[in-house]
Each structure stands twice: as C-alpha cells, then as structure tokens.
Amino acid sequence: MNFQSISQFLNIHRPIIISGPCSAETEEQTIATAKQIAATGKVHALRAGIWKPRTRPGQYEGAGDIGLQWLMAAKKETGLPVTTEVANAAHVEASLKAGVDILWIGARTTVNPFSVQEVADSLKGVDIPVMVKNPVNPDLELWIGAMERLSKAGIKTMAAIHRGFSSHEKGPFRNLPMWDIAIELKTRLPELEIICDPSHISGNRDLIAFISQKALDLDMAGLMIESHIHPDAAWSDAKQQVTPAALGKIVSELVVRSVSSENKMFKDTLSVLREQIDHLDDEIMQKMAARMKISEKIGQYKKDNNVTILQVGRWEEIIKTRVTLSKAMGLDEGFTRDLLRLVHHESIQVQEKVMNKTEVKV
Ligand code: PEP
Ligand code: MN
16 A cells, blocks of 8 residues: 655645544534634644544534535634544535545444445545544554555545544543554555544543643644533533644643654664663573473473372462562562563463474464
8 A cells, every 4th residue: 555644745844733623513612612713823624523423422423514505614714624533425515516625534433344445435535634544443454455455446534543442341441542553554454644633542631731742742643622611511422522722732731742753863772772671682582482381381290290280379470570570670569460471371372282282372
C-alpha cells in the first residue's frame, strides 16, 4: 500500500490537531464550538459526528443529514476543513454531496469487513482522505485489512486513528490503549500517519493531556480530541469532552519532540548508550537460552520420575523471591511479574515438548 499523508493534505507541520464535538447536536452548538476552537489557533480540522453508533438504543444517535449543513456552515465561518464519521454508502454519498473534506471510519465499523467494503466501494473514483479508527477489538490485521480495502478502491490519502480497544476489565481507561498494537502498525506501515484519539481512550477529560503527550512521544502524527462549548451538557460522551479553552491549554502544553537530532554530540552519546543496550540484550538472550536448556533437563528428569511439570509452590516461590529482588533493584513490580510469567510460560512449553514430544504452542 502507498499512502499520501493527511499532514501533507492539510499542508501543516505535525502534530495534526483535529477537534470538535463528539456529536453535532444543534446548529448553534456546532458553529459556536467551531468558532471557539478556531480561535485557539491550535486546530487544523473540525470533527463532529453526524451519525452516531451508540451502544444502547435510546441514546442520541446524531442529527443525521441536517447536521452536515451545520458542519458546512461551521467550515464557512472558520475556514477549518471538516471531517465526519461514515459507516455506510448512504453516509458517504451525503457527506460527499455536502462537501465534507475528510471522512473517518469508526471503531464499530472497522470491525466489520462487509461495512468497510461497502464504504470502500462507494468511494471508488473519489479522491478524498479517509482516516480509519482501530477496530474495537485488538486485531491489527482487521485494522490493516480495512485500509487495504480502501486502498484497493483507489483511496490514496489515509491515516489510522488509534482510539484504544474495548475490554471487560475496568481500569482507568474507557478503552485500553494497548500501545504495542499501534507501535506494531507503525513498524508494518512506516509511511502511514497515526493519529491518537485520547478522548475515546480515556473516557475522562482528566487523562487527555497525559495520553496526548504519550502519543506524541511515540511519534504519532497527531491528535483527535473531542471538544464542546458545554461539555457537561453534551448529548454524547459528556465526561470526556473539554471546552475549547481547555483544548487550547492542553495543546499548548504538549512537548513536541523530534524523532532524531542532527547534533553530533547527541548522536555520539546515543550510539554509546545503544551499544551498551546491545551488549546487555546479548547477555540477556544468552542467559535465557541457558535457562531454557536447564528447563529441558528438568523436563527430562521429571519425565523419568513421573512428576508433573507444574508445581504451584515452586512458581509462587519464584515470583516472591524475584519480585523482592527486582524491587530492591528499582524495577517495576508489574514489569517483573509480566517478564516472569513469559519466561515461566516458555519454560513450561519446553518441558512439555520433552515430556510429550509435542510441537504445539499453546
Ligand atoms: C467518535 O469519534 O465519536 C466515535 C464514535 O468514536 P469510536 O468510533 O472511536 O468509538
Ligand atoms: Mn465520541
């Protein structure tokens, strides 16, 4: 896939800032929000949902076609290009007819290849940028697949939007960021710009600045942040929306770092530190290989003596002693537990292989 970037399309330097209400509710709210965010001087495009996919029926499902007129009026007032979510061919047709500048596909649509294909088919022969939110479930192939469908339909300018993944777990986030998936996407498609949506990740306006900074530090190309003139009275996603003034403050306080530096001293110091890391990684791998060799021996020994692979007592002891030790060395407890779980899992696989001569990885 070849992409042209949204930052080029907008003719701006990164980070791209897209903001506006979760939903266009009334003409006044849409235009007033647009004017106030434009006045911050920090925003490059206006977003607003016209057709809202809601989890439960009976919630505000968007203004429908009339909302497009409000969005276009807001564009006329502010000069900001506008973007909205499309989920089917009818949405695409109405948006194109109204003159929307950029389309996006929402998380609940990306998850369904039939819907994505319908949107892609309705865009054949149309030159418009499309942003693709990650599917609600953490499936990178599905995310990439949606972009492939658009690319095959002839869409050239594309971006991915990272809005987090829904989970049964109740944590500080509405949708788990699972940054590794976005990093993997960046590795697989280096030319593709990724825009982070901290509003839908956090579900809570207090976390937006923190998530936004983290996204920029992971070299994401921009942010899509929901804003509303009266956030608490918003008809959808009230808790996560911020006032245009708060948006302006969040964006001005972001530290924008560059992905590299031409400074010689910086480069030299970095390469010395990286050499040290390379050397340590080498050692870690050698130790891991040695550890697995011992696991293999243990597997054989347990087999000869008809003893089970897993002894819970031993596993608990490993966790306890290693966590105490690593804490004393300043390592994060969660990291140590994750690492040990991974090593233990592999050690069980190795023993399983010796005991049952199985090649199946589970
Ligand atoms: C939205 O942007 O308002 C929206 C519905 O987002 P998502 O598709 O990420 O849930
Ligand atoms: Mn929303």
